[in-house]
Amino acid sequence: MAIGFKDALKFVGISVIAVCAVFVCTLxxxxxxxxxxxxxxxxxxxxxxxxxxxxxxxxxxxSGCGLALTSVVLLVFYLKNYIDVHGKELGVLKAMGYSRFSxxxxxxxxxxxxxSGALIGFGAAYLYMPTFYRVQNAxxxxxxxxxxxxxxxxxxxxxxxxxxxAGLAVFYAFWKLKTPVLNLLRESRETAFRTHREKEEPFLxxxxxxxxxxxxxxxxxxxxxxxxxxxxxxxxxxxxxLASETFAWMILMIxxxxxxxxxxxxxxxxxKGNAKxxxxxxxxxxxxxxxxxxxxxxxxxFSYAGFAVGTVYQFALLKIMLGVFFxxxxxxxxxxxxxxxxxxxxxxxxxxxxxxxLYAQRIKKLSxxxxxxx
Amino acid sequence: xxxxxxxxxFYGSGENRQEVLKGVDxxxxxxxxxxxxxASGSGKSTLLNILSGLERADSGSxxxxxxxxxxxxxxxxxxxRKAQVGFIFQQYYLLPHLxxxxxxxxxxxxxxxxxxxxxxxxxxxAGKGKKYPSELSGGEQQRVAIARALAKxxxxxxxxxxxxxxxxxxxxxxxxxxxxxxxxxxxxxxxxTHNQNLAEMADTVVKLNSGRxxxxxxxxxxxxxxEIGW
Numbered sequence: 001m002a003i004g005f006k007d008a009l010k011f012v013g014i015s016v017i018a019v020c021a022v023f024v025c026t027l028x029x030x031x032x033x034x035x036x037x038x039x040x041x042x043x044x045x046x047x048x049x050x051x052x053x054x055x056x057x058x059x060x061x062x063s064g065c066g067l068a069l070t071s072v073v074l075l076v077f078y079l080k081n082y083i084d085v086h087g088k089e090l091g092v093l094k095a096m097g098y099s100r101f102s103x104x105x106x107x108x109x110x111x112x113x114x115x116s117g118a119l120i121g122f123g124a125a126y127l128y129m130p131t132f133y134r135v136q137n138a139x140x141x142x143x144x145x146x147x148x149x150x151x152x153x154x155x156x157x158x159x160x161x162x163x164x165x166a167g168l169a170v171f172y173a174f175w176k177l178k179t180p181v182l183n184l185l186r187e188s189r190e191t192a193f194r195t196h197r198e199k200e201e202p203f204l205x206x207x208x209x210x211x212x213x214x215x216x217x218x219x220x221x222x223x224x225x226x227x228x229x230x231x232x233x234x235x236x237x238x239x240x241x242l243a244s245e246t247f248a249w250m251i252l253m254i255x256x257x258x259x260x261x262x263x264x265x266x267x268x269x270x271x272k273g274n275a276k277x278x279x280x281x282x283x284x285x286x287x288x289x290x291x292x293x294x295x296x297x298x299x300x301x302f303s304y305a306g307f308a309v310g311t312v313y314q315f316a317l318l319k320i321m322l323g324v325f326f327x328x329x330x331x332x333x334x335x336x337x338x339x340x341x342x343x344x345x346x347x348x349x350x351x352x353x354x355x356x357x358l359y360a361q362r363i364k365k366l367s368x369x370x371x372x373x374x
Numbered sequence: 375x376x377x378x379x380x381x382x383x384f385y386g387s388g389e390n391r392q393e394v395l396k397g398v399d400x401x402x403x404x405x406x407x408x409x410x411x412x413a414s415g416s417g418k419s420t421l422l423n424i425l426s427g428l429e430r431a432d433s434g435s436x437x438x439x440x441x442x443x444x445x446x447x448x449x450x451x452x453x454x455r456k457a458q459v460g461f462i463f464q465q466y467y468l469l470p471h472l473x474x475x476x477x478x479x480x481x482x483x484x485x486x487x488x489x490x491x492x493x494x495x496x497x498x499x500a501g502k503g504k505k506y507p508s509e510l511s512g513g514e515q516q517r518v519a520i521a522r523a524l525a526k527x528x529x530x531x532x533x534x535x536x537x538x539x540x541x542x543x544x545x546x547x548x549x550x551x552x553x554x555x556x557x558x559x560x561x562x563x564x565x566x567t568h569n570q571n572l573a574e575m576a577d578t579v580v581k582l583n584s585g586r587x588x589x590x591x592x593x594x595x596x597x598x599x600x601e602i603g604w
Contacts, residue, residue, distance in 0.1 A: 203472075203479040210471040280467050283428060284526065285456025285484055287449065364448075368428055 011078055011113035013265045014071050018117025020254045021067035022157045025060045026125035027132055029153055032056040034145045045141045077217050083176050091184030104174035111166025118158040135246045208298045221266040222299045223306030229259035229348050230310025237340035267359050279368045292360035307348055376402040381434035383420055394420050396585040405560040409573045412582035418566045419534055426459050426532040427451045456484055460528030464535035466519045468507040474518050475503035481526035490525050497521045513544030533565040542604045550599035571603040
C-alpha cells in the first residue's frame with residue numbers, strides 16, 4: 001500500500017505545533033481547574049481570581065485555536081502535496097480496483113503526527129506544572145494551589161484532536177481522490193490559471209508573478225510565520241513589564257517555534273515545488289543567484305507585510321486583554337512598545353535573510369541531472 | 375568545433391560502480407548534424423549531458439573552440455551554457471504556469487533577443503503565444519521547447535530524443551524543422567536517439583554501445599524527415 005507510518009513522520013511540522021498547542025492548553029486549563037477548586041478566597045483577591053481564570057481561558061483559547069487552525073492549514077497543505085507527489089501510486093491503486101474509501105482510509109495514519117505531538121505536549125505540561133504553579137503561588141494573593149491530574153484534559157487535548165485530525169485527513173483524501181484515475185496517473189497535474197489579460201512582461205517578472213499565483217497557500221504560510229514571529233516576540237518583550245517572566249518566555253518560545261517551523265516548511269516546499277523550474281533555468285544559463293532571487297525573493301514583501309500585521313495585532317490584543325481582564329487591577333498603563341518593535345524587526349530581518357541565504361545555497365547545490373530524472 | 379577526449383564516466387560506488395562511458399573520443403565540426411545512436415543504457419544521454427556541460431566527466435576533456443569546459447567552475451559553466459548551447463528534451467520540460475510566450479522568453483531574454491514573436495511564428499505557433507502548455511498538444515509543446523531553445527540563439531543545439539514522445543506525423547514535422555534550422559542557420563545539432571531511421575538525416579552518425587563508440591559514419595546524402603522510415 002502507498003501510505004505508511006514513515007509518511008506520517010514527514011509531517012513533523014504538525015507534531016511540533018501540536019506539542020506547543022497541547023502544552024499551553026494543558027498548562028492553563030489544568031491551572032484553571034485547580035483554581036476553581038479553591039475555597040476561602042479573600043475578598044480583596046476575588047478580582048485577581050476572576051482575572052486569572054479569564055486569562056487562563058483566553059490564553060488557552062487564543063493559542064489553542066490559533067495553533068489548531070495553523071495545524072489544519074498545514075495538514076491540508078501537506079496532504080495536497082502528498083497526493084500530488086504520489087498521484088501515480090494512488091492512481092495505480094484506484095486502477096487496480098481499490099475503492100476510494102479504502103485508499104482514503106489509509107490517510108488516517110497522518111493523525112499519528114498529532115498524537116505524537118499531543119502526547120509530548122501533554123507530558124511536558126505536567127512536567128513543567130510544578131514550576132509553573134510555584135511561580136503563580138509566589139505572589140501570595142491567592143491561597144496556595146497544588147497540582148492535580150485531570151483525566152478529562154487527556155481526552156480534550158490528546159484523544160479528540162488526534163481523532164479529529166485523522167478524520168480530517170481521511171475526509172480530505174476521500175474528496176481529493178475523486179480525481180479520475182487517468183488524471184492521477186498523469187506525470188503533471190499542474191493546471192494553468194488564466195488571468196483576465198496576460199501581460200507582456202519579461203520572463204523573470206512573469207516567473208515571479210506565476211510563482212506567487214501558483215502556490216497562494218505558501219504566500220499565506222510565509223506571511224503567517226512572519227506574523228507569529230512579530231506578534232509573539234513583541235508580546236513577550238512587552239509582557240516583561242506587564243506580567244510574569246514565565247509568561248513572556250512561554251510566549252516567546254511558542255512564537256519562535258511556530259514561526260520557524262512554518263517558515264522552514266514553507267521555504268522547503270517552495271524549493272521542492274520549483275525544483276524543475278530552477279533546474280531548467282540553470283540548464284539554460286541563468287545564474288543560481290538569479291533563480292533564488294526570483295523564486296525565494298518573491299515572498300519577501302509578503303513576509304514583511306505579515307510582520308507589520310503581527311505588530312498591529314499584538315498591540316490590539318494586549319490593549320484588549322489588559323482592558324478586559326485587568327481593568328480592576330493595578331497594572332501599568334500599556335503604550336506601544338517601540339523598543340520591542342525594533343528588537344523584533346532586527347531579529348526577524350537577520351533570521352529571515354539568513355534562512356533565505358541557506359535555501360539559496362540549497363538551490364545552488366541542486367543536482368540538475370537528478371532533478372530532471374525525477 | 376567540439377572536441378571530446380577520453381571521456382570516462384562512472385555511476386554508483388563499491389560493488390555497484392559501473393563505467394558508463396569508457397574513453398569516448400569525438401570531434402564535431404561547426405554546423406554539423408550529428409546523431410548519437412545507441413540502445414537504452416549505451417551511455418548516449420550521459421555523453422550528451424557531458425558534451426553540453428550539464429554533467430561532468432570523471433576523466434577526459436571537452437573542448438569548445440579550444441576552451442576546456444571540463445575545467446570550468448559551476449558559475450563559468452552556467453555562463454558557457456548561456457552563451458553557447460540550447461536544449462530540447464523528450465519530456466519538453468516547459469514551465470506549466472507560464473504561457474507559450476513567457477516560456478520562449480525564458481531563452482530569448484537570456485540572449486537579449488527581442489524578436490521572440492518571430493521564433494514562435496517560425497515554429498508554427500503564431501496566435502498561440504498566450505496559451506498555456508496544458509492547452510497544447512504534445513507536438514505543439516515540443517515546438518515551444520524548440521522555440522525556447524532557438525530564441526536564445528545557441529551555437530549548438532542538444533536534443534535528447536526530441537521525438538520520443540510524439541506520433542509519427544508530428545515527429546517528422548519536428549525533425550524537418552530541426553533539419554532546416556541546421557541547414558539555414560548553420561547551427562550545430564547533436565541529437566540522441568535509439569531510432570536507427572533518424573540516422574539517415576544526419577551528416578555524422580555516432581554509434582554507441584556499452585559506453586564505447588562502435589562506429590562513426592559519415593552520410594554522403596542526408597535524407598529529409600519525410601524520406602526516412604519510422
